[in-house]
Amino acid sequence: MGRPSPCSQTGGHQRRPCRRDFGKAGERRDKTYGRERDVMLIHSLTLENVKSYRRETVEFSPGTNAIIGSNGSGKTTILEAIGFALFNHRPGKxxxxxxxxxxxxxxxLEFLxxxxxxxxxxxxxxxxxxxYRVDDPxxxxxxxxxxxxxIQFLHQHLGIDSETDPSELFRNAVGVPQGTFTTSFLLGPSARKAVFDPLLKVAEYRKAFEKLREPLxxxxxxxxxxxxxISRLEGELTRLPDAKAEAKSLRSHIDSADSExxxxxKEFTAAxxxxxxxxARRERLQELGRMVEGQQQSVDEQRRTLAAARQWFTESKEAVAVTVANYAGHEAYRAALRAQRAMNEQIAQRRRLEEEQAGIRTLLARAETQADALEGALVEIEGAEKTAAGLEDAATEQEKLDTEFRDAQRLADRLIDAYDRVQREETSVEKAQKRLDHLRxxxxRSQKLEASRKQLQTEVETxxxxxxxxxxxxxxLQPEMETIKQQGTQLKNLDADAVCPICEQPLSAEHRLQLLERLRQSWKEMNVRALNAAETIRQAEAKREQARSDLMKHELTLHSLPRQHAIETAEKELxxxxxxxxxxxxEAEALRHIPQRVEQLQQALKKLGDPRRQRDAALQLxxxxxRVERALQEQRAQAELQSKALAELDGHMTKFAGLDAETTHISSQLAKFQAADDLYRRNxxxxxALPQRLQEVSDAEKALVRAQKRFEDGQEQLAASRRDFDDERFQEVVAQVEELRSRRVxxxxxxxxxxxxxxxxxxxxxxxxxxxxxxxxARTRHDRLTEQEELLRSLRTVLREAGPFVTKALxxxxxxxxxxxxxxIMxxxxxxLQWKEEYGIVLEADGRERTFSQLSGGEQxxxxxxxxxxLLQEMSSIGVAFFDEPTTNLDETRRGALARQIVGVHGFEQLFIISHDDSFEQATEKLIRxxxxxxxxxxxxE
Structure with a gap:
């Protein structure tokens, strides 16, 4: 397994923000953090899955690093990778x-x-x-x-300003692509401006001039x-004098109104x-009127109270006469009630004894019935004991047969399971055999496809x-053909008295035509080779894609097909x-006789019947x-006990013999004296209350006298208050107060x-x-804006006029x-050597100037x-330079001379020379092949 790509790793480092303090173009820092200035050096470059590189690390040294190899070996890829990493330069697609x-x-890329x-x-x-990632290792x-x-990190550490594109700097100064080192200087003036203007920031002054147009x-x-x-404010301020005059007039009105x-x-307060x-007098008069009116009501109330008290006193005298007349009947009724309560208690006692007699008779009948039933059960038990003794032998035989039948039944169940298993195992064997045949x-088929896949793999690789x-x-071929085209263009554009760029001898017209024909023939041969190669690539790619498609189909099919070990597994399963x-x-053969034995045992048990059940039932009885004998004794004892209790209760019932006659006599007495009792209790x-009501009459007569006295006194006070109050004068005063209140409001x-x-x-x-x-x-701001406008106008004029002078100086x-x-170098x-303002190169020797197109190949x-x-030294602090095939189209002598000259260049800490020949092998600090x-x-x- 290869090491994982670093691009798949996101952790491992903390983040540190980039510094934003970028330097200006051309500035070289002499000291950093108090140290002498360090130099920029590229330490190493690691390429993983880049073009033809699988994974390689290239180590570099200070000084000259020569990267040598045949054409197409991958040398330029190293330059492209450095440009991609350090200058954000895209190497094509x-x-x-x-x-x-x-x-x-x-x-x-690691660099200092x-x-x-x-x-x-x-x-x-x-x-x-x-x-895009930068780490500090x-x-x-x-x-x-x-x-x-x-991108900000690159501007900062490459020493270029924020407006310079690192990619453009790499393409036109640091790492000029192979075959185009001299191309830019062979272009026309306008084309050269398009290349070098962005690097020199020529357009920056014009851009600054245009950018200041919008602020202006x-x-x-x-x-x-x-x-x-200002006009609006002046218009609104015209109202200020009127507003001040109105305020003065209002203050005068307010002072006058305040005095009034x-x-x-003051007048309102007196009134x-x-x-x-x-x-206050009127309220006193009204209060006395209400008081006299209340006293009148009190006199009337006392009169009504006295009349009611006299009425209640008369009723009490009449009630005394009624109670005296009915007192004897009342007492007789009360005596009859007391006798009735005593009689009711005896009646309740008799009722309880009668209920107890009924309960004892019920228990006695139940005990006699149960005793009869138990006696019948004893007779049945004696018969059951005889039956159980007679069935004992037959029951023992039945138990033996039952045991044998159960064992035989279990074996019969095993036989059924064995037949089912035979069928299942037979089916499984058939399936296993079919699967084994299919796997084979x-x-x-898999072995044939594997052989075909290997052939396709070999074909794809080929x-x-x-x-x-x-x-x-x-x-x-492509750069060589481009170089031939450039050489042809140079030959065509050379003056009549120009020297040959190869032999440096005067160039005749015939020699020019010979060189052009030679170049044309070389270009045509290379073009044919390139077309043949392109056709070969097209055909090979078509065949490769078809072979890849077939290979993918084979691999998908092989992935779904079994391997040899699957057959071995299937054979073992079979x-x-x-x-x-x-x-x-x-197992099924060993149990084959069991169903016959089960049938024999069933017939024997059927013939025997079920003596065991009959015996067990008799034994149970x-x-x-x-238990029955003990219960019989208990029921007989219970019957005797209930008979004695019933005889005792009959003796107690004799004392209640005259109770019903006495009850009838008491009821007649109650009916006779009930009316007298009712009259007595109502009155x-x-x-x-007769004494109390007599006192209430006396109290009411006294209260009436006091109320009449208070009413007479109140009438006298009311008459005096009416004489002291003038209602007409009061209404005049009220009207005056309301008028003064309205005026004040x-x-x-x-x-x-x-x-x-x-x-x-x-x-x-x-x-x-x-x-x-x-x-x-606003007036101050307007004056300041006028000054700023004048300053900005002057600044735009300076920028417009200073651009060409600054560019010329640069x-x-x-x-x-x-x-x-x-x-x-030379x-x-x-x-x-002069680099003109239109970016053309002129070489002066012995007072004679030659343009770039007139120079020899080595001079160019x-x-x-x-x-x-x-340009690189002036526009950045980069001390690194790259040369990709700088000796192309030079003879051996000139290649060696140019190699020595490039290696001897001063002012650069590290040079990278990419070449397919051995011109630089002896003059470098490190040789990378x-x-x-x-x-x-x-x-x-090496």
């Missing part, structure tokens, strides 16, 4: 970046950052999952994750808004005091090898089923002899209204004064650096190399 047959490709001197690990994945923390934070419009709009606001209100209040005094057929080989040929079938047949209470209402109007006026004045302050603020600086690098400082490569390296075996790229070190 990402689906083509994933190894064939895999879903996910991952690139892990010159931003903070720390080592970081970048992990990028593409295919079925996209991943020393601290084991997650630095950032996600595309946005990842916004300032103008704000000025207009402020002017409108105080005078009215109201008179009213309250007269109202399917296993034979076709894949063919496709990989032809793709390698195509990838090798043998087990046969053994169980034989065992079931033996005989076992009750002792008894009134007669007894009116004044208070008017005063409240004027005060409310004054408050509104004050509020309006306050609002208008606030508007005065707002007007002052190009001159890069041109100066490129000239120094060109001298190092080891010749007598010639001057060296000049392009110098400009791109100078890439080989492809069976379609898989492998890394070796």
């Amino acid at each position: 990402l689906t083509a970046f994933v190894r064939e047959g895999r879903q996910l490709a991952s690139v892990t 950052s010159d931003y903070d001197g720390r080592s970081y690990q970048i992990l990028r994945c593409c295919g079925s999952k996209n991943l 020393e601290l084991s923390i997650r630095v950032c994750e996600g595309r946005s934070d990842f 419009s916004l300032l103008r709009q704000r000025q207009v808004d402020q002017a409108i606001e 209100l105080r005078a009215a209040a 109201d005091s008179d009213r309250q005094e007269m109202e 057929v399917e296993v034979a 076709l894949q090898h063919t496709i990989t080989l032809q793709e390698s040929i195509c990838s090798q 043998a087990d089923q046969n053994a169980q079938y034989a065992e079931a047949r033996d 005989a076992r009750g002899r002792e 008894q209470a009134a007669a007894e 009116q004044l208070e209402t008017e005063l409240d209204q004027w005060r409310e109007r004054l408050d509104r006026a004050k509020e309006e004045i306050a609002q208008l004064q606030g508007l005065e302050r707002s007007l002052s603020t 190009v001159q600086q890069i041109s100066y650096s490129a000239n120094q690098l060109f001298g190092q 080891e010749d400082y007598t010639r001057t 490569m060296s000049a392009a190399l110098a400009v791109r390296l100078a 890439v080989e492809k075996r069976n379609g898989t790229s492998e890394i070796h070190y």
